Amino acid sequence: MTLKKSYELLENADPWACIASKLMLSIRVVSAIYRKHLKKHNVTMSQLSLLMVIGKHKFLPQNEIGKLLKLERSTVTRDLKRMIEKGYFIKKYDKTRPVIYITDKGADYVELIIPDWKAATEEAKSKLGTDGEQALNLVLNNLMR
Amino acid sequence: MTLKKSYELLENADPWACIASKLMLSIRVVSAIYRKHLKKHNVTMSQLSLLMVIGKHKFLPQNEIGKLLKLERSTVTRDLKRMIEKGYFIKKYDKTRPVIYITDKGADYVELIIPDWKAATEEAKSKLGTDGEQALNLVLNNLMR
DNA sequence: AAAACATAGTTGTATATGCAACATAAGGCG
DNA sequence: CGCCTTATGTTGCATATACAACTATGTTTT
Secondary structure (H helix, E strand, O other): OOOOOOOHHHHHOOHHHOHHHHHHHHHHHHHHHHHHHHHHHOOOHHHHHHHHHHHHHOEEEHHHHHHHHOOOHHHHHHHHHHHHHOOOEEEEEEOOEEEEEEOHHHHHHHHHHHHHHHHHHHHHHHHHHHHHHHHHHHHHHHHHO | OOOOOOOHHHHHOOHHHOHHHHHHHHHHHHHHHHHHHHHHHOOOHHHHHHHHHHHHHOEEEHHHHHHHHOOOHHHHHHHHHHHHHOOOEEEEEEOOEEEEEEOHHHHHHHHHHHHHHHHHHHHHHHHHHHHHHHHHHHHHHHHHO
């Protein structure tokens, strides 16, 4: 298979010079570590983030959740829907605005998960190294400013 | 809504101390930048990665693609399927093993996209800063070793 | 107050992703 | 060569995610 012509830009471009690709690669490696540890609880990192963030606050207005986790509105609606169906959250209303509360079942669940979450975090940190850990903080800080 | 008991671990845990969460947050910020620039081409970062990696090599055995991009076998099957349907790749066989070739249409397409990909990368870099850029490289290197 | 604009939630649609189970093929070994 | 193990590809299933369009609500401006 030979291509018709030469492709200047493609030939000179480096796929690995892409910021998004680097982050996607990184998250795939780290996700695999967390999945391994969280598997027994049948929970994903996205779900655990919701459990921990909402659990910390006891309750949060739905719109706040998206802002905190930088998730699109519709993603929040549906991620929460699944967790509500499982009984970890309940949705109440402040006038017309949904507010999401963690349930006892949800809080018990997080308590159970946290030790494995910590283990995963330790494994990720050991792979990252102290310098890598600080580097990641810097990346996040710069992106958030 | 008051929870029955106190939740020691949850109360003392910091959701933001999570390596996976930090990376997920980072990728959401960066993805948004790339999406904005790539929108006009109706292409996603995942698709562009395939186009650039396969395009650079002209062709790649399917199993190599997963290794390079750290994608699960089934993800590769399906991501490629969509791109093949659109005519950007073709699948040939070396004996029984699929080998993915970029088509002329695919190569033309990447040539068109690359300028906007570069612009996105520049915007992401400017948000990251030079230090952030180096930090990201360090993170990725440490995770890959 | 009415109109215009902005915010928020939901649903339809599409992509991306991983795991489990299955089928097939490849390699190594007795 | 035939058996065992491993690697690979596919398909079923579930989750995560974003955008567009629609609806409802809230806010600002005239």
